[in-house]
Amino acid sequence: xxxxxxxxxxxxxxxxxxxxxxxxxxxxxxxxxxxxxxxxxxxxxxxxxxxxxxxxxxxxxxxxxxxxxxxxxxxxxxxxxxxxxxxxxxxxxxxxxxxxxxxxxxxxxxxxxxxxxxxxxxxxxxxxxxxxxxxxxxxxxxxxxxxxxxxxxxxxxxxxxxxxxxxxxxxxxxxxxxxxxxxxxxxxxxxxxxxxxxxxxxxxxxxxxxxxxxxxxxxxxxxxxxxxxxxxxxxxxxxxxxxxxxxxxxxxxxxxxxxxxxxxxxxxxxxxxxxxxxxxxxxxxxxxxxxxxxxxxxxxxxxxxxxxxxxxxxxxxxx
Amino acid sequence: xxxxxxxxxxxxxxxxxxxxxxxxxxxxxxxxxxxxxxxxxxxxxxxxxxxxxxxxxxxxxxxxxxxxxxxxxxxxxxxxxxxxxxxxxxxxxxxxxxxxxxxxxxxxxxxxxxxxxxxxxxxxxxxxxxxxxxx
Numbered sequence: 001x002x003x004x005x006x007x008x009x010x011x012x013x014x015x016x017x018x019x020x021x022x023x024x025x026x027x028x029x030x031x032x033x034x035x036x037x038x039x040x041x042x043x044x045x046x047x048x049x050x051x052x053x054x055x056x057x058x059x060x061x062x063x064x065x066x067x068x069x070x071x072x073x074x075x076x077x078x079x080x081x082x083x084x085x086x087x088x089x090x091x092x093x094x095x096x097x098x099x100x101x102x103x104x105x106x107x108x109x110x111x112x113x114x115x116x117x118x119x120x121x122x123x124x125x126x127x128x129x130x131x132x133x134x135x136x137x138x139x140x141x142x143x144x145x146x147x148x149x150x151x152x153x154x155x156x157x158x159x160x161x162x163x164x165x166x167x168x169x170x171x172x173x174x175x176x177x178x179x180x181x182x183x184x185x186x187x188x189x190x191x192x193x194x195x196x197x198x199x200x201x202x203x204x205x206x207x208x209x210x211x212x213x214x215x216x217x218x219x220x221x222x223x224x225x226x227x228x229x230x231x232x233x234x235x236x237x238x239x240x241x242x243x244x245x246x247x248x249x250x251x252x253x254x255x256x257x258x259x260x261x262x263x264x265x266x267x268x269x270x271x272x273x274x275x276x277x278x279x280x281x282x283x284x285x286x287x288x289x290x291x292x293x294x295x296x297x298x299x300x301x302x303x304x305x306x307x308x309x310x311x312x313x314x315x316x317x318x319x
Numbered sequence: 320x321x322x323x324x325x326x327x328x329x330x331x332x333x334x335x336x337x338x339x340x341x342x343x344x345x346x347x348x349x350x351x352x353x354x355x356x357x358x359x360x361x362x363x364x365x366x367x368x369x370x371x372x373x374x375x376x377x378x379x380x381x382x383x384x385x386x387x388x389x390x391x392x393x394x395x396x397x398x399x400x401x402x403x404x405x406x407x408x409x410x411x412x413x414x415x416x417x418x419x420x421x422x423x424x425x426x427x428x429x430x431x432x433x434x435x436x437x438x439x440x441x442x443x444x445x446x447x448x449x450x451x452x453x454x
Contacts, residue, residue: 014405017376021453025324088325089350095371096360102367102374109374113355115325 005036011135013108020110023127026279034127040134042259044076047242048155049143051164056190057143058097060164060229065101067235068139074106076132078125080144080154083113090114094143108132122153123275126268129157156183157268159256160245164188165204167196181207184222185245188238192226201226220248281316324452326354329377331368332361333396336386341413345381348439352447365395373405379450382412382429389416394427401428409450413437 007015022030047064049057058079065075079094092111101107112125125142132140144154155161163184187208189200204224215221223241227234246256254261258268285291294308303311330346332339339361349356357375359368372380380400382393393412400406412424413433421432430449433442 014373017374021376084350087351088353090355091346091350092357095357099359099367102370111357111375
């Protein structure tokens with residue numbers, strides 16, 4: 001093993017932090033390290049937490065960390081915040097809610113920006129999960145804003161996907177319905193002391209019950225729980241629901257080890273191949289100047305973008 | 320396509336003062352300059368700041384203090400970084416800091432001190448010139 005991989009497995013904070021940076025910055029050298037780390041992964045339980053901005057995800061994650069620590073288990077947190085499409089910068093503020101854990105050696109918290117990855121957010125976050133897994137964290141919590149396919153894909157790769165809503169989000173639940181309702185294993189109504197919590201509960205229940213047939217065939221029926229993260233109410237019950245979901249997964253094909261699960265492996269490998277192909281191909285086209293020349297030709301109306309695209313892509317596929 | 324190294328900075332409020340308006344404005348200016356900015360919130364101890372900075376792998380820590388304890392807090396952060404072998408992380412500070420203290424702080428290893436009235440673009444420019452993303 002390289003010294004980097006060794007240090008990661010030994011739990012060296014600085015090495016882990018720097019490796020995640022290299023992954024995020026797209027440094028090609030990290031691939032060798034990730035290969036070495038792979039045999040050391042697959043032990044952590046990954047929980048994805050998603051929901052609209054302001055529903056209290058970070059506060060919830062903070063409480064989850066506290067409760068998981070009471071079980072004497074270690075935790076890694078990946079908190080993803082959006083990159084500004086205008087400046088490329090980002091304010092990563094999720095940590096504010098979790099700073100009380102910063103001195104706890106059993107907790108590692110890392111903020112990530114979505115950046116402009118070509119579908120690579122999923123890829124780099126998954127690699128970061130692997131790193132935290134290899135360093136020996138028992139639980140890994142991944143928090144993302146639940147908008148956009150990438151963010152949804154990230155939490156989908158978790159063992160348990162948690163969707164957080166708040167009362168009075170009538171229209172937002174409609175939005176969730178279209179995209180991420182299907183991926184929720186547990187639904188949380190946070191800030192449940194607010195007016196409208198019961199209405200939100202029945203709205204959600206109605207939507208979930210529409211899949212009744214699936215549950216009758218032994219599928220997992222997502223529980224809907226009310227919590228008040230800021231007051232530490234309902235968190236233990238919520239974690240028990242996570243335990244139940246884990247027990248359910250353990251009985252399904254492939255069990256908790258997603259790396260022995262055909263579908264999961266297929267999906268993950270497809271993502272990986274996609275990201276790598278895109279990266280290599282675009283790099284080649286950009287470096288050779290072909291890409292810019294094609295743009296120029298389209299702008300000058302010499303060629304249509306469909307033909308230009310074919311001219312760029314086909315020769316690469318022929319190789 | 321290869322990702323470019325992005326500058327990552329941390330904006331932190333050490334000590335007991337409860338005013339983070341300045342820190343938030345700085346964070347915003349850094350974001351607009353294309354940096355990734357980790358914000359820690361109020362009332363941080365130097366130990367918490369250093370631990371967070373290491374976990375976040377930032378290139379710089381910007382400390383904001385308006386309550387007068389900068390002569391203790393800022394050098395403490397520099398010292399802890401040194402102890403952790405992370406003194407490649409640049410430390411700068413800002414806030415209500417008397418002229419005489421600036422010299423002391425710089426001697427202690429704080430690379431720059433920005434006082435009220437410093438234009439934001441001047442601060443951003445300083446970061447761009449003095450902090451490079453890890454290569």
